[in-house]
Amino acid sequence: MMGASFVSTVPSLLPLQAQVAPPSSSTSSSAASVRPPAARPVAVRCKTENGFADGGEELSRRDVLKLVGASVGIELMASSGSFVESARAADLIQRRQRSEFLSNVRGTFFTAIKGNPDLIPSLLTLALNDAMTYDKASKSGGPNGSIRFSSEISRPENKGLSAAMNLLEEAKKEIDSYSKGGPISYADLIQYAAQSALKATFLASAIRKCGGNEEKGGLLYTAYGSSGQWGLFDKQFGRSDTTEPDPEGRVPQWEKASVKEMKDKFSAIGFGPRQLAVMSLFLGPDQTATETLLAADPDVSPWVQKYQRSRETVSETDYEVDLITTLTKLSSLGQQINYEAYTYPVPRVDFSKLKL
Template sequence: MAGATFLSTVQAPAMLGARGVAASPSVSSPAARRHAHIQVCCKGSVEGIEAAGHEERLRFRRRDFIGGCVGTAIGLEMVEGSTKFTGVATAADLIERRQRSEFQSSIKDTLYTAIKAKPELVPSLLTLALNDAITYDKATKTGGANGSIRLEISRPENSGLSAALDLLVEAKKEIDSKSKGGPISFADLIQFGAQSALKRSFLDAAIAKCGGNEEKGRTLYSAYGSNGQWGLFDKTFGRTDAQEADPEGRVPDWSKASVQEMKDRFVAVGLGPRQLAVMSAFLGPDQAATEERLIADPDCRPWVEKYQRSRETVSRTDYEVDLITTLTKLSSLGQKINYEAYTYPKPKIDLGKLKL
């Protein structure tokens, strides 16, 4: 009788039930299972083999069989190692997510309070965000939602927006004073200012549907509002500020521009008549007057009518969801988002000072 035996002990995160593998006794805790040992035993036997050719084939099969066992052992080691590495990376990622989420909540709270004190600036905050982002040029990959409007506020198309910018500058001081991960960029602040302004307008519409009863309006907005649609917008957080003004001539004066000029500008950044219609509130302080101009255009008319009908419904779903989607796309133009922005190292614990 000829025989071969291979024995190896490896660490593995799971039990094997294949023939030729003897598993260790079951372990109850996850930590213990991770470090459980598996004994891999591979055995082959040959009886009655006399020819040299048969012996050679046997040696090949033994090598193949043993090599398979070795491969299994190495594979198990790799799984164990990669599991540990993945666990560390996931933990760090979760910490950063929590840090960014906490900072974002602080930003929204500050902006909510600031806008509540000056609700008349809601239209200007919307136009400020639009004019900052609409400077994007696809050919040169320049402009976009980069905060450069703070350097362009004296241009004719930005007339009347300085009060909205001043509100954000004051809010920034409070936000930065609470930040553990550095100051917020103007690029982020301007777009989140528009988000807060929109939420304020959505809430005001719900209150109006309830005859001015704020409590009932808040209940209506909570039940039917679009708060759950902001997920992607909130993730687009970590824009970088431009350090110089964008080129002039990219932003129309919305109060004087023809509808065709408005459409051309929206098309230039990858949008169209539908997005122009849904953003009518961003084009000036009088949304009704803006829509009266847009509805005369055959491309915009069906969309304006669609969103007007939607605003008459209880939920206003079509209007609010499309508006959030459009703002999300617009607010990311020209930006490579830094998803580690505003994170910070956690303080190390001195184990020597712990009292046991």
């Protein structure tokens, strides 16, 4: 009994034709055109126990598989277009949702900080201490919101930060009230409050350079400020909260720590003298006292002087850019960012109910 191979089950490929090129010929006196010979059919022959059935040229199983694969590939490419477009549209919707939510969060922080400017140093130290619990070896700790727990914020290194945390608790209530994508994490809350506090200090510096004129200071900061440097920081919106305090002993008491202790701690998380110098604003309420201490160290002193000179310029570019870069790295230590956080399903429109 003869058994046909599977290639005979591909009727969509039959008949296949091979185009034969016309032979060359000289031009006759009547200039008659030469017709090419008729195309020769190429059939897929069914293999039997006695060989191949008669007729046509032989196409191997491999040839047919290649043709089938090409056909399937073309089909998939044609049908995937709508899927790709839908994915792109969904991604754009989520980006817009996150962007709008973050803009509203900034508005809440702006109002809260403007009414409590004395808490700016504490907000910065709060963000630093929450992140400084990061342990490189165990990949634990970091900016995970653990400082919100009473057992952690009551530690000696966090002395005086409760008022800043209380301010953020009130801000969180307002933020969560208008969030359509769930409550904001404490980890995000703390780091983005630090961003807003930094922007407030940059703006205040610009206003001082304009003799206290707020309008001119605002224009100066808009024209020469560092707003465009926050792009990467803004994308890291979607930190997760830990469910318990981080271990004790990972964060120094900055106002009592020696420069060596500060350097050792910064080194433990991958930072050096440059980052230590630029973060002086975060190391306690008195930036001048901290910089005076750091300036006594030969490794840190050149950077302290560099940033002091930069702050005297109109744009403060070196200082602001390095500070933003350092905070961006600090605020993501050990964190897996959820880039779908705070997004939400968009209601479908039932066009059948629309009255045209």
